[in-house]
Amino acid sequence: MTTASPAAIADVLGGASAVTILCHVRPDADTIGSGLALGLALTTRGLDVEVSYPGPESLPVALRDLPGVRGLLVEPDALKGHDVTVSVDAAGPDRLGDLAAVFEGAVTSVVVDHHMSNGGFGDLDFVDPDADCTAVLVLRLIDELDVPLNADIATCLYAGLATDTGSFKWARPDSFRVAARLLDSGVDGRRWSRALFDTHPFSWLSMVAGVLASATFIPKAADGAGLVYAVVDHDAMVGMSWEESESIIDIVRTTAGAEIAAVFKEIEPASWTVSLRSKASVDLVPIARALGGGGHRHASGYSDIGSAQEVVDRLVGLL
Numbered sequence: 001m002t003t004a005s006p007a008a009i010a011d012v013l014g015g016a017s018a019v020t021i022l023c024h025v026r027p028d029a030d031t032i033g034s035g036l037a038l039g040l041a042l043t044t045r046g047l048d049v050e051v052s053y054p055g056p057e058s059l060p061v062a063l064r065d066l067p068g069v070r071g072l073l074v075e076p077d078a079l080k081g082h083d084v085t086v087s088v089d090a091a092g093p094d095r096l097g098d099l100a101a102v103f104e105g106a107v108t109s110v111v112v113d114h115h116m117s118n119g120g121f122g123d124l125d126f127v128d129p130d131a132d133c134t135a136v137l138v139l140r141l142i143d144e145l146d147v148p149l150n151a152d153i154a155t156c157l158y159a160g161l162a163t164d165t166g167s168f169k170w171a172r173p174d175s176f177r178v179a180a181r182l183l184d185s186g187v188d189g190r191r192w193s194r195a196l197f198d199t200h201p202f203s204w205l206s207m208v209a210g211v212l213a214s215a216t217f218i219p220k221a222a223d224g225a226g227l228v229y230a231v232v233d234h235d236a237m238v239g240m241s242w243e244e245s246e247s248i249i250d251i252v253r254t255t256a257g258a259e260i261a262a263v264f265k266e267i268e269p270a271s272w273t274v275s276l277r278s279k280a281s282v283d284l285v286p287i288a289r290a291l292g293g294g295g296h297r298h299a300s301g302y303s304d305i306g307s308a309q310e311v312v313d314r315l316v317g318l319l
């Protein structure tokens with residue numbers, strides 16, 4: 001990995017006249033918030049900025065009002081692809097989907113990310129697994145660029161920070177210091193917490209009721225650490241936005257006596273994405289990697305193909 005300091009990356013960004021910023025597939029608040037915050041900061045320095053993410057999923061409803069969505073965010077087809085291109089919060093080029101070609105075609109490609117599994121894939125890699133989110137790494141770049149925080153930039157960063165720390169449930173001390181700084185810069189924390197965590201369509205209630213009713217608990221799994229899992233089949237997925245399905249794991253993982261939680265989501269018939277969470281003792285990275293995925297120690301994921309039983313059996317067999 002060609003590790004680069006924030007100062008070195010700020011030099012490249014500050015010396016460019018235009019920058020392309022790429023977010024990852026199934027965009028979450030950290031990738032979009034990081035991308036928009038960096039974009040807004042570079043715009044104040046006079047750069048031409050475009051931000052995009054690969055399809056097919058559309059932007060989660062909660063993120064559509066983030067500053068910069070109107071103005072900086074462009075459809076993948078409309079990307080110009082500037083000489084300097086930055087990937088934010090993507091653990092590998094595959095996470096950029098169809099936009100990986102844009103990234104690889106850049107004269108200077110820059111990776112900014114906090115995933116443990118990221119081995120670096122840019123000309124310049126700023127990867128810090130000790131960071132709670134990519135947004136705090138973007139803040140370091142913004143500070144290096146001497147761009148003062150304003151409410152818009154801070155709001156984008158706050159969305160990423162609040163989301164990747166589970167609403168600050170597992171935030172490191174430094175993240176609270178960053179949060180205080182962002183709130184001091186004008187973020188409406190109450191509004192964004194409600195938008196990001198406490199808002200669901202009414203239909204979500206009955207969907208969750210059905211999925212949770214069929215959840216399965218295997219106390220003996222993983223040498224007695226315990227596994228709880230739920231299956232969201234394709235019928236249940238239809239009519240539900242993907243970000244709504246992402247929130248199910250946060251309920252399932254509250255099961256006492258289950259160190260590991262999994263939610264199997266059938267995004268297309270027989271095609272699954274699997275979310276994994278662990279509480280303390282189990283490192284999920286090797287498990288997710290063995291199944292072709294990746295992520296963090298306590299939050300990982302992967303994709304699989306087959307019937308619900310086959311996909312469940314593959315994970316249970318590995319634990």
Ligand SMILES: [Mn+2]
Binds near residue numbers: 030089133134164
């Ligand atoms: Mn992240």
